[in-house]
Amino acid sequence: MKRFMLLIPIIALFSCSTPPANVADIGVFNQATDIGKVKIKGSTVYNAETQTYTLTGSGTNIWGTSDEFQFARKKLGGDFIMTCMAHFKGEGVDPHRKMGLMFRSDLTGGSVYADAAIHGDGLTSLQYRPEANAETKEVKAELSAPDVIQLERQGDTIIMRAAKFGNLLQETGRVELQLPDTVYAGLFIGSHNPDVSETAVFENFRIDVPAADGVDGYQNLSPSRLELLDVETGHRKVIYTTNTHIEAPNWSRDGKFLLYNSDGKIIKFPLDTLNPQVLNTGVAQSCNNDHGISFNGTMLAVSSQTDLGDGKSGSIIYTIPIEGGDAFRVTDKAPSYWHGWSPDGKTLVYCAERNGNYDVYSIPATGGKEVRLTTAEGLDDGPEYSPDGKYIYFNSVRSGLMKIWRMKPDGSDQEQVSFGPYNDWFAHISPDGKRMVYVSYPPTVAPGNHPHNKRVMIQMQDTDSKESKVIAYLYGGQGTMNVPSWSPDGKRLAFVSFTYGDPEE
The missing domain is CATH 2.60.120.200 (Jelly Rolls)
Structure with missing residues (x-):
């Protein structure tokens, strides 16, 4: 989940005394x-x-x-x-x-x-x-x-x-x-x-280069690096850098391209040409970092700031053919932030604010009545189905820290599954269902907050274990890995790291 903002270009604060040589x-x-x-x-x-x-x-x-x-x-x-x-x-x-x-x-x-x-x-x-x-x-x-x-x-x-x-x-x-x-x-x-x-x-x-004191990452957005991570070795490779702000890569089901959001657009990034292309998303022209691809690879769900009339606007969920095209409006109420497809493609799960509380909801992918799945006070966010459809994983502050939880698709049997002193956000389940990854913030960050500009880690954990291990140490946070980003073979992840300096360094 994120609140929407217009992209504000920034001039990199980083400089070197001489041009790079050799x-x-x-x-x-x-x-x-x-x-x-x-x-x-x-x-x-x-x-x-x-x-x-x-x-x-x-x-x-x-x-x-x-x-x-x-x-x-x-x-x-x-x-x-x-x-x-x-x-x-x-x-x-x-x-x-x-x-x-x-x-x-x-x-x-x-x-x-x-x-x-x-x-x-x-x-x-x-x-x-x-x-x-x-x-x-x-x-x-x-x-x-x-x-x-x-x-x-x-x-x-x-x-x-x-x-x-x-x-x-x-x-x-x-x-x-x-x-x-x-x-x-x-x-x-x-x-x-x-x-x-x-x-x-x-x-x-x-x-x-970290954000200067008092810099709001929502208003002063940073340059970005698009990276691929080997989950076994921790080796990272930067495949794209830009002085504009990009967020939340999805990996296509055929492994051929990534999708990420930037300046309200969804960008298609072919892994052979490395040449970004704007995807046609119809009326959904203010997309945020909550978007993802159906299990069969044919559809894309996005969350886009939408005019609600009477001078109001809010995030609404739409579905779009994966090749781009007309956007179908799924949710009537706002704000709604997409996070997961059911394996059969019939249901979407999302975070929504209703009556002052953020909870997890489900809705038919064709639209209809939404169903509230969590009722705990405080923020419940980031719902995502396991590939076998048996669980919905989500993150919740109900324990005092932001932690990963899971439940049955009807909202029953809610249980905490991540532990330790850090605040854990946005669990993404591997294609074989055996592992999950998530972004961890230090305890100095408030449990219900997930800012852009922090020293964070990506952790990996077996879904049948309470033990986790760190697989990446980076500067990032909000937008780093909000949505599913596993490669189809389960060997790599796509994510974004940030800097207020030169992203090529």
Whole structure:
């Protein structure tokens, strides 16, 4: 569910000091060189197909009063977040070899800096040098050998977070450090031995510029990245970036295209040409991020802001042929936000506000009388059928947190199925019915709120289990994955991540 807004174009707040160079070689970075007087020259290689970086470097150490290492970087200003998955390649020589993420004031060996460092022996720490040529300090993490690291700058505050892939991202260190407004930021590796080189591989590297304080994501919409996620490995691939705001991809039943919404339109995105095309949705010209494809792949349901007369408007559900065409109005009352088709295509389920309360309703796909399925106080949202038609999954605040629940199609036997400290939204069931995925917000976000601009996670859970695991760590939220987005083979998901910077980074 979302309240409708007109798309407001924004100018990216992110800028770099020099135009990107050697993009084919080093991805988003401007430069990749050795820092300090290393004996063995290092290298940075970017694989455009897998969107991974391989860094090889030597050097005595990144410690003490001066450093030697390989550094792939670009200039960044203001507040931003860098996140990646990383691992050493090979057994290595020295247990104190280091790799990770770094902010640096200049390119001298004794520069002021902060980094999120993973050592060869698993030691993980937020390292920093408070003044030029001063001794390095560190905040050691309790976590050893994480797969995921994050380094964030909030003014003079530097924050490190880390996780084993599958676990929740945890803050492991925080320091105050005075850096210039524009810093060098990127990936590093050092061998801790001047006579050898070490290699590390970095994937899912993202630079995210968060919304400034007081920015309303509904009124100041962000640039976007359309991404595909391997649910087993967590590997992500950006397939499209835009400075306009896009949301909520559906994956077609034949696997050939995605559908997403942008500026009130439904956009068809063929996966062979990667060329966006506006879909004809008839009178439904103000579509929001609640839309989806029938199980047989022939019909599309959308939710579109509609003139109700007397100066009023609200979200109404329509159905449209999948190839585009005339829109058939299904619901009479507003607001109604579509979320699920029954497997036989005869019934739609949706979230609707009636008499001041948001609940789950069902209605025949041909229109008719709506049936209220939930009656709990507070928000019930995001209903979606399981592929076998036995359950409707939905999210509810009735436990005090936003959690995933399920019920029989007639509304009976309602039970909570997701647990843990986070607020979970929009469960989507895999094509074989064995797994579900959902977006999780940190507990600092109010349970009934799902804003655009937050550090969120995508979690996956077996439908017969209470245990979940994180499969993506991203900046997003509202619009990231509001609707069904599994690939037909159940191996991947489509989703959208956001940034107020350059979406290509």
